[in-house]
Amino acid sequence: MISILMPIYNGIEFINESVPSIIQQTFTEWELIIGINGHPENSEVYLTAKEYELMDDRIKVYDLHTIRDGKSAALNHMLTLCRFDWISLLDVDDMWLCSKLESQAPWCAEYDVIGTLCQYFGENNAIPPIPSGDITAFDFLKANPVINSSCLLKKELCAWDGSWNLEDYDLWLRLWKQGRKFYNVNQIEVKHRIHRASAFNANGNDSYLQELRQKYA
16 A cells, blocks of 8 residues: 655646556555645645546545645645555656556565656656666765655655755655665656756755765765
């Protein structure tokens, strides 16, 4: 059983691609928690997302208008709404291939965090050089080897720090330092959209990156 978290601030225009990519999963034992943060109560973004509850009874949409501390705070709150012990994330502007969850499920018995390979699309169609297999010994200080929208991890390990723009990399570094076990499935199972408004291109990330690596060095 897997709880999928999709926090949404920007990017609601892509929901008609991301949510269907979850519904089409060959692994069917999941729930999707969509949380709308950073918008007024009953915003257009919330009302648009709410319509997707009609597509599948495994989808629940929450209006997190009282949470004003960004994505990390929204994610931490969404954990309290989950029923299952494994957590997966999908950013609203990304998509999964239909075998994504099924390709990861066999590795849950042995690993704490499981990712996959990915392909960029949109303004960049490259395939990033992500290491595959057991990546526990990979030097996470040199590069982030886990694509955020590919991750599957134990709920008990989830805690996002809102001090950083790079909350996913901060979590991976923290868990890596704790000696947790990481694995990347050697298949492209995620399409990560590259566009000017994406967090991937956020201004100031270079300085955050250096500070984050110094924190865990």
